Amino acid sequence: MRVLKALPQLLLLTWCMGVPLTAMAVGATSGVPEAGKLIYEQRCAVCHGPQGRGDGPEAPFLSPRPGSLVSAGTSVKSDADLLAVIANGKPRTAMPAWKDLLTDEQRRDVLAYIRTLIRFYKPPAQLPPNEQH
Numbered sequence: 001m002r003v004l005k006a007l008p009q010l011l012l013l014t015w016c017m018g019v020p021l022t023a024m025a026v027g028a029t030s031g032v033p034e035a036g037k038l039i040y041e042q043r044c045a046v047c048h049g050p051q052g053r054g055d056g057p058e059a060p061f062l063s064p065r066p067g068s069l070v071s072a073g074t075s076v077k078s079d080a081d082l083l084a085v086i087a088n089g090k091p092r093t094a095m096p097a098w099k100d101l102l103t104d105e106q107r108r109d110v111l112a113y114i115r116t117l118i119r120f121y122k123p124p125a126q127l128p129p130n131e132q133h
């Protein structure tokens with residue numbers, strides 16, 4: 001019984017310790033958010049906005065507008081899907097192909113950074129309660 005009670009804490013502990021370990025193990029292939037941040041701010045924020053909400057200074061002039069990268073619609077897409085869009089661009093939109101401008105690794109870095117924006121995204125506090133999900 002005592003062991004069972006301690007199970008959640010144990011799991012949490014191994015989970016906490018596991019994070020840096022897995023991050024190190026897969027770091028080389030899955031992208032470094034810190035490096036991606038620099039790329040994002042230089043190349044993507046102008047359209048996608050500093051927080052990925054699709055509100056960059058260029059956004060009002062584009063049709064279709066750059067979507068919010070922190071939206072549920074984008075968040076649920078797989079790394080492979082989003083990497084393909086980043087590499088090849090999106091037909092009939094302003095989204096450029098980055099494969100000649102950014103290396104494979106840089107595209108992964110920038111995606112890793114976008115994923116951190118999603119993770120820490122909170123809906124704005126001023127939303128009326130019925131619009132919060």
Ligand code: HEC
Pocket residue numbers: 039040043044045046047048058062064065066067068069073074077082085086090093094095096098110111
């Ligand atoms: C000239 C403006 C512009 C720039 C610069 C730009 N994008 Fe986009 N992006 C768009 C538009 C427009 C779309 C299409 C609408 C949409 O799906 O959000 C798009 C779509 C995307 C999508 C697909 C979202 C989805 O849900 O399918 C990703 C991922 C993305 N951009 C990442 C990036 C990254 C990473 C960079 C920088 C390396 C970047 N974009 C730079 C305009 C831009």
